[in-house]
Amino acid sequence: MPNSKINRVLLYASAFIIIALVLFAILRDNASDITLHNAQKILENHSVKSVTVTKDYVYLKTDNEFYKIASSQVTPKMFVNYKVEVDSGSSVIVYILFGVLFLGLGTLLLRWWQKKSPLFEGGGVSSASRLDIAQNTPVEAIKSDVKFSDIGGISDVKMELEEIIDFMKKPARYKSFGARMPRGVLLVGPPGVGKTMIAKAVAHEAGVPFFYQSGASFVQIYVGMGAKRVHELFHAAKNNSPSIIFIDEIDAVGKKRDGQRNDEREATLNQLLTEMDGFESQSGIIVIAATNKIDVLDSALLRAGRFDRRVFVELPTKRERVSILEKYLNKVPHNLDVMAVANMTVGFNGASLAALVNEAALLALRQNDFQVNTEHFHQVKDKVMFGKKRLQMLSDKQKAYRVTYQAAKAICATYFDLPFEKLMLSNEKLTPSIDEPLIKHELESRVKMLLSGMVASDIKYGEHASSAKADLDEAKELVTKMLKDYGMGSSLISTDEENRILMSRLYNETKLLLESMTSAMQAVEDVLIERESITKADVRKEIDAVL
Template sequence: MLNFKTNRLLIYISSFFIIILVLFAVFRDNSESITLLEAKKILNEKSVENVVVTKEYVFLKTQNGLYKIASSQVNPSMFEGYKVEVGNESNIILYLFLLVFILGLGSLGIKLLLNHLNKDLPSLRQSSRPIMGESVRIESIKSDVGFDDIGGISDVKVELEEIIDFMKNPKRYKSFGARLPRGVLLVGPPGVGKTMIAKAVASEADAPFFYQSGASFVQIYVGMGAKRVHELFNAAKKNAPSIIFIDEIDAVGKKRDGQRNDEREATLNQLLTEMDGFEASSGVIVVAATNKIDVLDDALLRAGRFDRRIFVELPTKIERASILAKYLDKVPHSLDVSVVANMTVGFNGASLAALVNEAALLSLRQNDMQVTLEHFEQVKDKVMFGKKKLQILSDKQKQYRITYQAAKVIIATYFDIPFEKLILSNERLTPATDEPFIKHELENRVKMLLAGTVACSMRYSEHSSSAKQDLDEAKELVEKMINEYCMGENIYASDNEKETTMNKLYENVSKLLSSLSSVMQRVEGDLNEFESISKRKVKEYLDEIL
């Protein structure tokens, strides 16, 4: 690919040749040379319309064309009776300069117009992909998010407060021989608030905040990604102390595996070079976020680049309560946030924000004065799994679904698996999580996933295809228990240990459901009538017989 300067030079050269061709077409001499005899013949025929005399030629214009003869060959008496004009050869040069002036004036006008449009539409320029050779102006933003606006990040806050203090009081650390970390890598699943944390750091440090996504560096033109990285770091250094935040850095910082991708590697190399080029006094720190640290290039993770890694995990119950309290601050309610926190296992910060918003919207739709726990129970599944409408089922298919879901909700309540409410239209009851589990907790989850299939097989000797998702998750959990977590009979699993474990859990569920047949009937009756049931209600039924 051609770089910017070469491309601009080619444009200028092409424009010059186009102007030459236009001038040649306009001013070229298209007259036909004739002899003295031919000239006399044309004059005698009285077909000449106009005679123009110049220093070198006499031009005879007729209806058939334009003819010329050397001035030295003619006699002025030949043109008696004709109107003779004296031509000025300097007119051609005058026309040439006039044309060049008009073209130059037009180019200047177009340039001024484009500059005016660029000033009026800055957001459009920033949102569009830059064309080849275009330099996008990188500007800082002022963050209005502080740590007080974010709940449930106490551990992360401790790690970052030191960096904030360093940016505010650099002399204190330099006098002690300490240096500012060059890079901080925030690692965690999507939706836990990594971007908000970076903005909070910039706000607390009162520093300019330069935001870029990793994808914005991946250009279709060779060299443009590296150029953008260079411009970003230059802008940050000019505004130091400042913070550069690169979201989803794995888009540009993936491991170099030998496969050819010159642009991505050039951009990564430029990023590594810029981070190496930091001076101790530069006052610039790079904060990056990713949920795939395992795919990042080792050169990015070595000391001297991203010196500090901070893991931002899914919030715990106490942290969820803190986050909910922040979001409910302006929502009318009389809720105990710990109850809502208890029913939102597996939710990240973004999901909790969506949950509060959906509950508030539902409250408005129902014309209620404040948000209640019932509102949260009604919208929880919508936020977690998406809104689903019960499929049009035949009476027999619906009965299969009721039996299947009744068995799941009973086993989940029996083993106290976290959930609040089951809706008939949702196949899933609780989200899968990667939290550390004890062996019996994993087995209980597998039992819950198998319960629907077991109940349908016991009553109808068959089950429906909708059990696939639960069965796949059950198989995956047993696979991990035996092969990854070494929860089988031996550290090294035997060939049939997975099958043995699954069959054992299946039999346990079958025996348990047989002993709870009366509870099954009551739960199925509620699901048939209301198409939903709460954990609290199922627990009441279980307490009556246990």
């Protein structure tokens, strides 16, 4: 396919060069300039065979030479004995060649525009042709340049996969002991933790070809096309064994078969199952797949003999975040405590940490600073977590409500030591939603923080704003989970009344806390009015002054 495209380009280029050379040869004026005296001499010798007159020159052609003299230097009497031809400058051949040249260029430009224009997806090619081209594109291995040393914070995962790398390097050692290589490895974890990079690192460390496909690439509108693609993928891997096949987002093609008719998806999944069962013991192929939804995968795909090993890639711990940050800060001039940045990035995945470092570096450049410091990370953290929001155009009264609301959340979050480093007046959310297991009092602390803004507004103004909806919804959801899902009520089966009682108790406890922190609240509000932001350390100082 690539060779035919190159040959076609060379053919077009050769045709244009030939046409250009012909036009140059025809249009090039190769006549020699002569003086009037020499022209008269040539005419008197009767050696001139033809005389051609143009607007600017008179051309004299002899047996061996071709001369020209400016029309302003000659008179008609000089050519009385000759038949004079008048050249109007037009040539049918020239026009034809120019037309061919322009048509060729126009055709190429039109084809290029069709390929680029969204109105002509596939460059004017029909859907069936595009599908045929896509399906007949050969599956090729890609070269992985990612090393394990390039990935920070996955020490446990490395230990799991180093055995597979050693197996691919020294298969005889394991076979002599009666052990067989796992047929499949399933990487399970939330988005952004580096599952694709891990698979590439395995291929690089093992020194084997790496075949990458996303699960979505197998899902086609025509029955049989996805299955064909699966077969081609495994066939190419076998021809290049030992090798690694990596299927990203395998849940797109490997969802549970629930009996509802979907011939294409089931045909593709059946082909995948068949190919994984059809491995010969010496095939030297390992299938690595990634998903963040293992619960939706078909049980046939998860059974032993297909994906023999499951590796769970979790969000990085504090120590792992330090390792990841050091990798990304390696080429960024900085003057900061990496551990402090790791402390403020609870819940960040590897991709978010990369974005955080990049945003901090861009901010330092905008501010003309020579190094990235901790303050840059404080300023961009909320932008990476929640997106950048401008403070709405608020009236003085609305802004006063917002200041009180945010000050109360900062007070509660600091008092209960919830993970945050800096509060911005423009951001409703203070800390990200959490999924890890928490003790009952930790969940109650988070609910109190979510209710605190509304409580403070009710205390100070006797009412609160509609912007409390997001926090109130999250508080209700947490309380419901505590009672119904986590069994943290007075009995394992909760009631609506118990839900109301718990929410009311947490509201009242939050109210008592904030009423005891009046002076700290006022101090935090003053800072927010002045700077529209406040750090956790500053809030801690105000709370300590009260306690």
